[in-house]
Amino acid sequence: DWGQLIALSRNWLLGVPVDPFAYWYTYTYPGIFIFMFVLGWNLLGDAFRDILDPTLRRR
Numbered sequence: 001d002w003g004q005l006i007a008l009s010r011n012w013l014l015g016v017p018v019d020p021f022a023y024w025y026t027y028t029y030p031g032i033f034i035f036m037f038v039l040g041w042n043l044l045g046d047a048f049r050d051i052l053d054p055t056l057r058r059r
Contacts, residue, residue, distance in 0.1 A: 002030040002037075 009026035016022055050056060 002034045005030040006034075 006027050009023065009030070012023040012026050013020055
């Protein structure tokens with residue numbers, strides 16, 4: 001799970017007092033993947049709504 005990876009990376013982020021951004025990749029990549037996944041489903045849902053909603057076809 002990408003959410004679990006972000007939750008586990010919180011320990012890495014807060015556990016390194018010298019440089020908290022030394023392990024930036026542990027939360028950046030899962031966050032980007034979650035963002036792209038949600039964006040993809042939203043775009044797909046909007047496309048289905050545009051195709052199937054008859055009230056949008058009136059001009």
